[in-house]
Structures are given as C-alpha cells and as structure tokens.
Amino acid sequence: MTHADTLSGYTTLRVGGTARELLAPGTRAELIDVAREVWASGEEWLALGGGSNVLIGDDGFDGTVIRTTTRGIDEVGRDGDTVTLRVQAGEPWDEMVAHTVRAGLAGMEALSGIPGSCGASPIQNIGAYGAELSDSLVSIEFLDYLSGELETIPADRLGLGYRTSSLKRGRRGIVISIDIALTDDGALSRPVAYDQLASALGVSLGDRVPVQSVRDTVLSLRSSKGMVLDAADPDSVSAGSFFTNPIVTESFARTLPWDAPRWPSDDDTVKVSAAWLIERAGIRRGFALPGSGAGISNKHTLAIINRGSATASDVAELARFIMERVRNEFGVSLQPEPVYVGIDR
Ligand SMILES: Cc1cc2nc3c(=O)[nH]c(=O)nc-3n(C[C@H](O)[C@H](O)[C@H](O)COP(=O)(O)OP(=O)(O)OC[C@H]3O[C@@H](n4cnc5c(N)ncnc54)[C@H](O)[C@@H]3O)c2cc1C
Known part of the structure; x- marks a missing residue:
C-alpha cells in the first residue's frame, strides 16, 4: 500500500492503518455517484472529512473510504437580515467561517478554528465558546444509505x-x-455567550461586537490551548477534546466534590467538567503511560496527543486508563468524543 492509502496521513491524530481503497470524488455529482456505487458493491465503507474526530485502528479499514473534497459556498436565500448559505461537504470548516466573517455575516464567528469539514459538522453538532452549529443550521442534504435517495432533512429532525x-x-x-x-447586521456578532470569551474581549455576556474581533479572540484563545491545528505546535496533534463533559442526574451531581465545575440544565441533569474530573483523578497535562507514544497535551487536559510515535492502540490505551481512573474516583463514565473505527474502546 502506498502512503496515500495509509489513513494516518488523513487524520489529525496521525494514527490509523491502511484502507482497502480510498476515493476522493471532487464534485457533488461524483460524490453521490461514487457513494451509490460503493454501497451497491456491498463493501464496508466509511465517510471521511478532515479526520479530526476519528480514531482509526492500526489495522486500518477493510473497506472503501469515501473522502469528501467537494467545495462551494453559495447564497441560496435572503430574507430581511437573514442570509442562507449552502456549503458543500468538503469545504473546510474554518475556511467557511473565515469567508462568512469577511462578508460581515454573524453566526459562525465563535466557531472559528474548529478543524474538519462542513459535511461532518452536523454529526456531533460542533460547538465552542457558547455557540453550536444547531444555532444556525437550517437543513442538510443527505444521501441516505438505506434508501440510496437524496433527502433534505430539516435541522430539527436531526436530534x-x-x-x-x-x-x-x-x-x-x-x-x-x-x-x-x-445574520447580516452591520458585521456585529451574535450576543457573546461564553464567560471566557467575554472577558478576553473586555465586554459583558450578551454584548455584540464586530464579528472579526470575536474570530480573532477565539483563534487566540484556542491557540493557547493547542486547539487550532498548527504544524509548529506538537500539542495540536490530537482529535481535539477526547472526552465530552459527562451529563449526570442532579442527585448524582450532589455526590461530587462541591468545587467540581458544573452547568445545570432545565431537565434535572447537570453537565460536569470532564477536564476537572481527570485532573482530580490525578492525571495532569503532559502525562503519558510508560513507553507510550500518546500523552495528554501540555496545554489542555482533555486532549490526547500523538507525541510523535503513537499508535492508535497507544491512544486507546491512554483513553481507557483515564476512563478507569475517573470511574474509580468519582463513579462517572467518561465518553470519548471521537468516532472509533476498527479499534475497541
Ligand atoms: C485541534 C482540534 C480542535 C477541535 N475543536 C473542536 C471544538 O471546539 N468543537 C467541536 O465540536 N469539535 C472540535 N474538534 C473535533 C472535530 O474537529 C469536529 O468534530 C469536526 O466536525 C470533524 O470534522 P472532520 O471533517 O474532521 O470529520 P472526520 O473526523 O473526518 O469524521 C468524523 C465522523 O463524521 C463522519 N463524517 C465525516 N464527514 C461526513 C459526511 N460528509 N457525511 C456523513 N458522515 C461524515 C465520519 O464517518 C466520522 O464518523 C476538534 C478537533 C481538533 C483536532
């Protein structure tokens, strides 16, 4: 197999074995045709965007990987100050965000710097700094594996x-x-909805500021945490946050130490800081298991990084170690955020 088929080259963690076949259709029509052909063959298949939220096993993928590389951002509607854009799946997320900010449109600015493709953005409803894709998503165009048909699915039917x-x-x-x-409203952002962002901007929660300022500030906050892909930053060789913040019942949350950061919601559940739980379980930034090529980022407790020689097994082993420590210490089961392909949790 050539390097081209080695999936480590297509993932931000830089791990993962070879694929039997890797296809990268360049247009929307080709993407649809290729997917239907692969599906008709009955082979295993995997959609891949920027590879920034997957952990692919060292044995690779015994099937066809369909990489989305389709590009295009088009205005498809305008109603008052609301502008609707249609973005093709392979468009890199942050290039799309930069485009909207240059155009003075509000909605994407707090989501600056997230790696990956636009097509993958609904999969885990990407979010950061008080914003989520769901705040702005209208619908997706979806090629359904079961029916083989193209459908437009409204955001509120995506769960x-x-x-x-x-x-x-x-x-x-x-x-x-x-x-x-x-929103096309004088290049002002959506209301700032995250404490750390508001204080870095020197404004109050709920204030609106130029979209470009929000983008610049978010990019700088993210860089300080190794959360922007940067060839010069070894702490960014990751899949971003490796664990989601666990959601527990309100009564369970009472059993946790009083100083555990938590965010209550309306439905009797409480989101607890995964980073805090990991640190309190004794696992610090920079931690690595003996002999392992994987480690915890030096800038962010939630990021597992490839320190240069990691295998997918190293990453999975460290993740299991962290999950076990947190479970033993607090009785909380952490959930990995990346999608595991061909490797056990
Ligand atoms: C440094 C860093 C920082 C990050 N910060 C954030 C953050 O702040 N917030 C956040 O939410 N995430 C964050 N992430 C995670 C990741 O960037 C996002 O989840 C992103 O949307 C993944 O996009 P991708 O194209 O790389 O997806 P991939 O990793 O290629 O794929 C992820 C999953 O989506 C599926 N998929 C991909 N494309 C398609 C498609 N077109 N159709 C159907 N399924 C598809 C894949 O099969 C896989 O299951 C970060 C990652 C890194 C490395």
Missing part, C-alpha cells in the same frame, strides 16, 4: 444535542451539503 445527532447515534449516509442561516 441535535450536546456533541451528538441522530447521525452520530447510527443513522448512516453521507451529508452532501449543509444550509446555514446567518
């Missing part, structure tokens, strides 16, 4: 939640494009 959707939970197919609704 979008905190780092989840019906697609992440198992509905199979390929997101061909996404429609997002943005």
Whole structure:
C-alpha cells in the first residue's frame, strides 16, 4: 500500500492503518455517484472529512473510504437580515467561517478554528465558546444509505444535542451539503455567550461586537490551548477534546466534590467538567503511560496527543486508563468524543 492509502496521513491524530481503497470524488455529482456505487458493491465503507474526530485502528479499514473534497459556498436565500448559505461537504470548516466573517455575516464567528469539514459538522453538532452549529443550521442534504435517495432533512429532525445527532447515534449516509442561516447586521456578532470569551474581549455576556474581533479572540484563545491545528505546535496533534463533559442526574451531581465545575440544565441533569474530573483523578497535562507514544497535551487536559510515535492502540490505551481512573474516583463514565473505527474502546 502506498502512503496515500495509509489513513494516518488523513487524520489529525496521525494514527490509523491502511484502507482497502480510498476515493476522493471532487464534485457533488461524483460524490453521490461514487457513494451509490460503493454501497451497491456491498463493501464496508466509511465517510471521511478532515479526520479530526476519528480514531482509526492500526489495522486500518477493510473497506472503501469515501473522502469528501467537494467545495462551494453559495447564497441560496435572503430574507430581511437573514442570509442562507449552502456549503458543500468538503469545504473546510474554518475556511467557511473565515469567508462568512469577511462578508460581515454573524453566526459562525465563535466557531472559528474548529478543524474538519462542513459535511461532518452536523454529526456531533460542533460547538465552542457558547455557540453550536444547531444555532444556525437550517437543513442538510443527505444521501441516505438505506434508501440510496437524496433527502433534505430539516435541522430539527436531526436530534441535535450536546456533541451528538441522530447521525452520530447510527443513522448512516453521507451529508452532501449543509444550509446555514446567518445574520447580516452591520458585521456585529451574535450576543457573546461564553464567560471566557467575554472577558478576553473586555465586554459583558450578551454584548455584540464586530464579528472579526470575536474570530480573532477565539483563534487566540484556542491557540493557547493547542486547539487550532498548527504544524509548529506538537500539542495540536490530537482529535481535539477526547472526552465530552459527562451529563449526570442532579442527585448524582450532589455526590461530587462541591468545587467540581458544573452547568445545570432545565431537565434535572447537570453537565460536569470532564477536564476537572481527570485532573482530580490525578492525571495532569503532559502525562503519558510508560513507553507510550500518546500523552495528554501540555496545554489542555482533555486532549490526547500523538507525541510523535503513537499508535492508535497507544491512544486507546491512554483513553481507557483515564476512563478507569475517573470511574474509580468519582463513579462517572467518561465518553470519548471521537468516532472509533476498527479499534475497541
Ligand atoms: C485541534 C482540534 C480542535 C477541535 N475543536 C473542536 C471544538 O471546539 N468543537 C467541536 O465540536 N469539535 C472540535 N474538534 C473535533 C472535530 O474537529 C469536529 O468534530 C469536526 O466536525 C470533524 O470534522 P472532520 O471533517 O474532521 O470529520 P472526520 O473526523 O473526518 O469524521 C468524523 C465522523 O463524521 C463522519 N463524517 C465525516 N464527514 C461526513 C459526511 N460528509 N457525511 C456523513 N458522515 C461524515 C465520519 O464517518 C466520522 O464518523 C476538534 C478537533 C481538533 C483536532
């Protein structure tokens, strides 16, 4: 196999063995045709965007990987100050965000710097700094694996939640494009909705500031945590946050130490800081198991990084170690955020 088929070259963790075949259709029509052909062959298949939220095993993938590389951002609607854009699946997320910010449109600015493709963005309803894709997503164009048909699915039928959707939970197919609704209102951002962002901007929660300022500030906050892909930053060789913040019942949350950061919601559940639980379980930034090529980022407790020589097994082993420590210490089961392919949790 050539390096081209070695999936480590297509993932931000830089791990993963070879694929039997890797296809990268370049247009929307080719993407649809290729997917239907592969599906008709009955082979195993995997959609892959930027590889920034997958952990692919060292034995690789015994099937066809369909990489989305389709590009295009088009305005498809305008109603008052609301502008709807249709973005093709292979468009890199952050290039799309930069485009909207340059155009003075609000809605994407707090999601600056997230790696990956636009087609993958609904899979886990990406979010950061007080914003989520679901705040702006109108619908997706979806090629359904079961029917082989193209469908437009409205956002409210995607079961979008905190780092989840019906697609992440198992509905199979390929997101061909996404429609997002943005605000064209004097290049002012959506109301700032995250404490750390508000204080870095020197404004109050709920204030609106130039979209470009939000983008610049988010990028700089993210860089300080190794959360922007940067060839010069070894702490960014990761899949971002490796664990989601666990959601527990309100009564269970009372059993946790009083100083555990938590965010209550309306439905008697409480989201607890995974980073805090990991640190309190005795696992610090920079930690690595003896002999392992994987480690915890030096900048962010939630990121597992490839320190240069990691295998997928090293990454999975460290993840298991962390999950076990947190479970033993607090009785909380952490859930990995990346999608595991060909490797056990
Ligand atoms: C440094 C870093 C920082 C990050 N920060 C954040 C953050 O702040 N917030 C956040 O939410 N995430 C974050 N992530 C995670 C990741 O960037 C997002 O989840 C992103 O949306 C994944 O996109 P991708 O194209 O790389 O998906 P991939 O990793 O290629 O795929 C992820 C999953 O989506 C499926 N998939 C991909 N494309 C399609 C498609 N077109 N149709 C159907 N299924 C598809 C794949 O099969 C796989 O199951 C971060 C990752 C890194 C490395």
